[in-house]
Amino acid sequence: MNEMVIFIQSPPGLSEVVLNEWTDKAALLQISYQVLKFEQSGIEIQTDQASLAMILPYLKTPNRVLIRLEHFKARDFPKLFSKTKKMNWLKWMADVPEKIRVTSSQSRLIHSDRIEETVRDAIAQYFRAQPPKKVLQQKWSEAPSELFVRLLDDEVLFSIDAAGERLGVRGYRNHVGPASMRENLAAACLSAFLQNETLKGPFTLADPMMGAGTILLEASEWNRPNLGRLYYFIHWNSISATSVDLATNELMLIGSDLNPKMIETTKLNIANLKTQKREWKIILEDFLKSNTQLPDVQWVLSNAPYGERLEVQEGFFKNMIPALKRKYPNARIALLMPSDKWNLTKSKNQKIVDFKNSGLEVSLREIMT
Numbered sequence: 514m515n516e517m518v519i520f521i522q523s524p525p526g527l528s529e530v531v532l533n534e535w536t537d538k539a540a541l542l543q544i545s546y547q548v549l550k551f552e553q554s555g556i557e558i559q560t561d562q563a564s565l566a567m568i569l570p571y572l573k574t575p576n577r578v579l580i581r582l583e584h585f586k587a588r589d590f591p592k593l594f595s596k597t598k599k600m601n602w603l604k605w606m607a608d609v610p611e612k613i614r615v616t617s618s619q620s621r622l623i624h625s626d627r628i629e630e631t632v633r634d635a636i637a638q639y640f641r642a643q644p645p646k647k648v649l650q651q652k653w654s655e656a657p658s659e660l661f662v663r664l665l666d667d668e669v670l671f672s673i674d675a676a677g678e679r680l681g682v683r684g685y686r687n688h689v690g691p692a693s694m695r696e697n698l699a700a701a702c703l704s705a706f707l708q709n710e711t712l713k714g715p716f717t718l719a720d721p722m723m724g725a726g727t728i729l730l731e732a733s734e735w736n737r738p739n740l741g742r743l744y745y746f747i748h749w750n751s752i753s754a755t756s757v758d759l760a761t762n763e764l765m766l767i768g769s770d771l772n773p774k775m776i777e778t779t780k781l782n783i784a785n786l787k788t789q790k791r792e793w794k795i796i797l798e799d800f801l802k803s804n805t806q807l808p809d810v811q812w813v814l815s816n817a818p819y820g821e822r823l824e825v826q827e828g829f830f831k832n833m834i835p836a837l838k839r840k841y842p843n844a845r846i847a848l849l850m851p852s853d854k855w856n857l858t859k860s861k862n863q864k865i866v867d868f869k870n871s872g873l874e875v876s877l878r879e880i881m882t
C-alpha cells in the first residue's frame with residue numbers, strides 16, 4: 514500500500530478549516546487515512562501514495578503538503594552526518610537539493626548554516642557512493658529541489674514538498690491587483706463562511722470589491738481538481754490525476770470593482786481556467802454609489818481595502834455596511850478586514866475566523882442584522 518506520513522501545513526490560525534476541507538474531500542474521494550496529530554501549524558496524517566496522489570489537486574486551503582521522509586535523534590554533527598548519509602535518498606531525488614530549509618529549536622544542534630552544510634555534504638557523499646542510473650536521473654530531473662529539515666528536542670526530521678511548491682499557486686490567477694490575497698486564504702474564507710456543504714452548490718455568490726477575482730475564482734474551483742499546474746508527487750509516480758468534479762454544482766458568480774483595471778484583470782484570470790466555465794457577471798461599479806439591488810444573491814464575501822496599500826474614501830468603513838445591506842437585501846454578508854478596523858464599521862457582527870494575512874491580524878466576520 515506504500516504507507517506514508519504527510520504533514521498538511523496550514524496558514525496560521527486556519528488549521529481547523531484545513532482539516533475540515535481534508536475530511537470532506539477525503540470522504541468524497543473515498544480515500545483511507547488516519548489523523549495522527551492536530552497542531553496549530555497543521556495536521557499530521559497517515560495515508561498511502563495512491564490516496565495522496567488522488568487528493569492533492571483538490572486541496573485548496575493548505576500552504577503545503579509535506580511528505581515526511583525519516584526522523585532520528587542527533588545531538589552532534591558527526592551523528593547528523595552519518596544518519597543523513599544512510600537515508601534512502603534515491604527514492605526521492607537524484608542529486609543534492611538546491612535549497613535546504615532548516616529550522617531548529619530546543620536542540621543541541623542550533624546553528625542552521627552548519628546543519629545545512631552537514632546535510633548537504635552527507636547527501637553529496639551518498640550520491641558519490643551510488644551515482645543514480647540514467648533512468649532515475651531522468652525521473653527525478655523535475656523533482657522539487659527543496660528539502661525541509663526540522664530539529665526539535667534533538668529529533669531531526671526530513672520532509673519534501675509533495676506538490677513541489679506552495680499549494681496556493683494555482684496556475685490560473687496569473688494577474689493580480691495591488692492588494693490581492695493568496696489563493697489558499699481566499700479558499701479558507703469561503704470554506705469557513707459558506708461551509709463545505711453549501712459550496713457543493715447551487716448558489717449565487719457576489720464579491721463587490723473583487724480585485725483580481727480571487728475569492729470568486731476559488732468558489733468556481735472549490736469542488737474541482739486544479740489542472741492548471743503540476744503536482745510533482747503525481748508526476749514522479751506516473752499516476753494520472755483524477756479530474757472529476759466532486760459536485761456538479763451550478764454557480765452564479767458576480768464580481769464588481771470600481772477600478773476598470775481590476776475588471777480586465779479578473780476577466781483574464783477567468784479565461785485562464787482550464788475547467789468548464791461558470792456563469793459569471795463582472796460589473797464596473799462603486800457599490801457605495803450603486804442604486805441597483807441584487808435580491809437573488811445569497812452570499813456576499815469580500816476582502817475590503819485596508820486603507821493601507823489601497824486608500825479609501827472618507828467615511829468608507831462606516832458607509833460600507835449599510836450600502837452592502839441595501840444592495841444585497843437577502844444575502845448573508847461576510848467581510849475580511851484587519852481586526853482593528855472592525856470598530857470603524859459600527860456594525861453588529863460575528864466572528865467566523867481570525868488569522869494572519871501577510872503578517873497582519875485580520876478577522877473574517879459575518880454582518881448581523
Ligand SMILES: C[S@@+](CC[C@H](N)C(=O)[O-])C[C@H]1O[C@@H](n2cnc3c(N)ncnc32)[C@H](O)[C@@H]1O
Nearest residue numbers: 692693694722723724725727770771799800816
Ligand atoms: C483588498 S482589494 C481586494 C483584493 C481581492 N480579494 C484580490 O484578491 O485581488 C479591495 C478592492 O476593492 C476595490 N474597491 C474599493 N472601494 C470600492 C468601492 N467603493 N466599490 C467597488 N470596489 C471598491 C479596490 O479597487 C480593490 O480592488
